[in-house]
Amino acid sequence: MSHYAIGVDLGGTKTLTALVDGRGEVVARVRVATPTTGPDGVIEAIVASVAELSTRSGVAPRSALGVGVGAPGPLDPDSGVVFEPPNLPGWRDVPLAALMAERLGVPTFVENDANAAAMGERWVGAGRGVDDLVYLTVSTGIGGGLILGGCLYRGASGTAGEVGHMVIARGGPLCGCGRAGCLEALASGTAIAREARLAVESGRPTVLSQVPPEAITAETVARAAEGGDPLAREIFAGAAAALGTGITNLVNLLNPALVIIGGGVSRAGELLFAPVRRIVEAEAFERPGAAVRVVPAALGDDVGVIGAAAVVYERVRP
Ligand SMILES: [Zn+2]
Numbered sequence: 001m002s003h004y005a006i007g008v009d010l011g012g013t014k015t016l017t018a019l020v021d022g023r024g025e026v027v028a029r030v031r032v033a034t035p036t037t038g039p040d041g042v043i044e045a046i047v048a049s050v051a052e053l054s055t056r057s058g059v060a061p062r063s064a065l066g067v068g069v070g071a072p073g074p075l076d077p078d079s080g081v082v083f084e085p086p087n088l089p090g091w092r093d094v095p096l097a098a099l100m101a102e103r104l105g106v107p108t109f110v111e112n113d114a115n116a117a118a119m120g121e122r123w124v125g126a127g128r129g130v131d132d133l134v135y136l137t138v139s140t141g142i143g144g145g146l147i148l149g150g151c152l153y154r155g156a157s158g159t160a161g162e163v164g165h166m167v168i169a170r171g172g173p174l175c176g177c178g179r180a181g182c183l184e185a186l187a188s189g190t191a192i193a194r195e196a197r198l199a200v201e202s203g204r205p206t207v208l209s210q211v212p213p214e215a216i217t218a219e220t221v222a223r224a225a226e227g228g229d230p231l232a233r234e235i236f237a238g239a240a241a242a243l244g245t246g247i248t249n250l251v252n253l254l255n256p257a258l259v260i261i262g263g264g265v266s267r268a269g270e271l272l273f274a275p276v277r278r279i280v281e282a283e284a285f286e287r288p289g290a291a292v293r294v295v296p297a298a299l300g301d302d303v304g305v306i307g308a309a310a311v312v313y314e315r316v317r318p
Pocket of ligand 1: 182
C-alpha cells in the first residue's frame with residue numbers, strides 16, 4: 001500500500017499545502033495567500049487546502065500518515081507550539097499541532113521552516129544520503145538547517161541553525177534582528193536590494209538608475225550584474241563574499257560534506273556560487289575545505305512541502 005503525508009509550507013505571504021508520497025513525489029498541491037487575520041484564519045485556510053487536495057487526488061485526509069507544517073520560528077517542535085514569529089502577525093503561543101490534529105483527525109507535527117527544508121533536501125534533494133550537511137536559504141532573510149551525524153540538530157532549546165545571524169562584520173549594516181553586521185544584513189536579498197538603492201541614490205552610474213528605487217530587488221541586481229553592469233557586479237560580489245565567509249566559518253566549525261544553498265537569491269547561479277566556492281576553497285582549513293561541496297538546492301519551490309512531509313515520515317514510521 002502506498003503511503004502519503006500532507007506537507008504544509010506556512011509562509012508570511014503564501015501557504016503551500018501538498019500531498020507527498022513515500023518517495024517524496026508531490027502528488028497534488030494547493031497554494032493560497034496566507035490570511036493575515038491570525039491563527040484561526042490560517043488554520044481554516046489549511047483545512048480548506050487539505051480538502052481541496054483530497055478532492056483532486058482521491059486520497060482522504062484521514063488516510064494520510066500525518067500532517068507536517070514547516071512554520072516560521074520561534075517554535076517548539078516537541079509541543080507543536082508556535083511562539084511569536086515576526087512575519088505572522090497576531091500569533092502568540094499558538095498550539096498549532098494540537099489545533100490542526102483536532103481539525104484534521106491525523107497526527108500533526110510542526111517544525112521550523114528552514115529545518116524542514118534541510119530535511120527535504122536530505123530526503124530527496126541535493127543532500128540525498130549525506131549525513132553531515134548545512135542547508136542555507138538565502139531569500140528576503142537567511143535561514144538554515146543543520147543535519148549532523150544523520151540527524152537534524154536542534155540544539156539545547158531548539159533554536160540551532162540561525163546561520164543568518166552569525167556576525168560577519170561587527171559594526172556593519174543593521175540587521176532585522178536588531179544587531180549589526182549579521183550575514184543576513186550583508187547577503188540576503190533584502191541586503192542586496194538595499195545596497196543597490198543606496199548606490200543609486202548616491203549617484204553612482206549604473207543601469208539600475210533607470211529602475212524605480214522601489215522596484216530594485218536582488219533579482220534586478222543579479223540581472224544587471226549578468227549584463228556586465230559594474231556596480232551591480234560589485235554589490236553581488238560583496239554579498240557573495242559575506243556568504244563565502246559565513247560558509248567558511250560553518251565549514252571549519254562543523255566539517256560538513258555538503259553545503260546546500262537554496263532560496264530566491266540562489267537562482268543567480270554561478271554569479272553567487274563561483275565566488276562563494278572560491279572563498280571557501282581559499283580560506284577554509286585544508287581538510288574540511290577539501291571535504292566539502294557547495295551546491296544549489298534541488299527541490300525549488302516544493303522544498304517546504306517536501307520537507308514538512310519528511311518531518312512526518314521521520315516521526316511516523318509507515
Ligand atoms: Zn541578525
